[in-house]
Amino acid sequence: MMTRRRFLYASAAGAAILTRMPKASAATYDIVIKGGRVIDPSLGINAVRDVAIAAGKIAAVEDNIAAEATEMIDARGKLVVPGLVDIHTHAARGKDGPPLALLDGVTCWVDAGSSGADNVDAAAEVARSGPNVGRLLVNISRTGVAAGGELMDLSHANVDLARGAIARHRDVVVGVKARLSANVAGNNDLEALRRAQEAAAPFGLPVMIHVGQAVSPMRAILSLLKRGDIVTHMYAPPPNSILDDSGRVLPEVLAARRRGIIFDFGNGVADHFNWDMVEKAMKQGFAPNTFSTDWNPMSRTTGVVDFPNVMSKFLMFGMSVNGVIARATVNAARVFPSFNDRGTLNVGAPADVALLELRDGNFEFVDNYKGTRMGKQRLFPIATVMGGKRAPQRA
Numbered sequence: 556m557m558t559r560r561r562f563l564y565a566s567a568a569g570a571a572i573l574t575r576m577p578k579a580s581a582a583t584y585d586i587v588i589k590g591g592r593v594i595d596p597s598l599g600i601n602a603v604r605d606v607a608i609a610a611g612k613i614a615a616v617e618d619n620i621a622a623e624a625t626e627m628i629d630a631r632g633k634l635v636v637p638g639l640v641d642i643h644t645h646a647a648r649g650k651d652g653p654p655l656a657l658l659d660g661v662t663c664w665v666d667a668g669s670s671g672a673d674n675v676d677a678a679a680e681v682a683r684s685g686p687n688v689g690r691l692l693v694n695i696s697r698t699g700v701a702a703g704g705e706l707m708d709l710s711h712a713n714v715d716l717a718r719g720a721i722a723r724h725r726d727v728v729v730g731v732k733a734r735l736s737a738n739v740a741g742n743n744d745l746e747a748l749r750r751a752q753e754a755a756a757p758f759g760l761p762v763m764i765h766v767g768q769a770v771s772p773m774r775a776i777l778s779l780l781k782r783g784d785i786v787t788h789m790y791a792p793p794p795n796s797i798l799d800d801s802g803r804v805l806p807e808v809l810a811a812r813r814r815g816i817i818f819d820f821g822n823g824v825a826d827h828f829n830w831d832m833v834e835k836a837m838k839q840g841f842a843p844n845t846f847s848t849d850w851n852p853m854s855r856t857t858g859v860v861d862f863p864n865v866m867s868k869f870l871m872f873g874m875s876v877n878g879v880i881a882r883a884t885v886n887a888a889r890v891f892p893s894f895n896d897r898g899t900l901n902v903g904a905p906a907d908v909a910l911l912e913l914r915d916g917n918f919e920f921v922d923n924y925k926g927t928r929m930g931k932q933r934l935f936p937i938a939t940v941m942g943g944k945r946a947p948q949r950a
């Protein structure tokens with residue numbers, strides 16, 4: 556199918572050039588994004604290219620596409636990257652979430668456990684009706700995220716109810732979430748995680764755990780994870796962080812990565828990272844597999860701001876632009892099979908594209924403890940194309 560479409564577009568574009576058909580009758584592209592620096596780690600592209608879009612799909616990524624297009628987007632001086640994939644958000648808390656995320660270049664998002672069995676139906680509706688691709692992790696607690704800690708009462712971690720929630724919403728549920736901090740789960744962290752695995756198992760789904768300041772040691776928690784599971788808030792400070800008392804990455808953490816556990820940044824607002832943790836881990840080469848914001852519609856006034864801002868924090872720690880884009884596109888898309896044709900500008904893939912601007916200057920970045928660091932570069936969201944259609948732009 557993709558091959559056939561690719562052939563049709565390619566020949567249509569060729570015909571238009573060769574015969575100089577008048578615009579009205581010529582087969583044309585819907586959109587051509589001209590002259591930007593295309594960075595697509597899934598294809599190993601980092602070069603000035605044009606991107607042509609037709610019928611909602613990527614039709615060509617080439618030098619100087621001369622064919623007619625209904626709409627031209629001038630991307631000179633901008634980065635043109637696959638639509639951003641944010642695997643830890645709370646965008647399904649309300650209908651305003653998904654369109655706000657889209658303004659930031661986020662074309663695929665996962666709501667990570669805002670809701671559990673009792674309230675997942677409303678979240679699923681938000682995921683289905685948004686302008687971008689929305690997916691959910693069902694909280695193992697039937698209540699979803701709750702003030703005072705949704706796992707303090709272990710009876711809330713009800714495996715049958717969680718399985719029922721997944722079964723009702725197989726089209727949008729892509730995993731199970733368990734928050735394991737002491738202020739969420741108390742002494743119940745390991746048993747809650749066992750139940751999350753039990754709920755996910757019949758569906759073959761991953762579990763995402765929120766770590767940091769748990770009662771149980773990191774190694775005990777990691778021992779309950781399987782290949783493809785995700786550790787979010789990977790740089791949460793002690794107690795029970797990924798580092799030992801002398802600041803070395805724990806051998807069990809390195810072993811977990813080797814057996815296919817995904818380590819995710821998960822910016823968030825409180826207690827999820829400080830600069831000291833990031834610096835120590837990055838110096839040992841322990842970078843995130845994926846970035847995520849832990850974003851909700853209120854996040855614009857916090858240290859999150861937007862996904863490109865979160866990504867920029869790692870430019871400050873010496874990660875390449877290519878490496879930063881990879882973690883917010885292809886790496887993230889590979890975590891969930893739902894996104895297997897996303898996070899890429901491959902010909903035939905859905906035309907989800909983010910235009911970003913990489914500005915030089917002095918930019919202040921904030922951790923979760925009001926710690927600030929100054930960086931020399933920051934990515935800004937400029938425009939988004941979602942499924943081949945230009946999305947509204949940020950005011």
Ligand SMILES: [Zn+2]
Nearest residue numbers: 643644667849
């Ligand atoms: Zn979260």
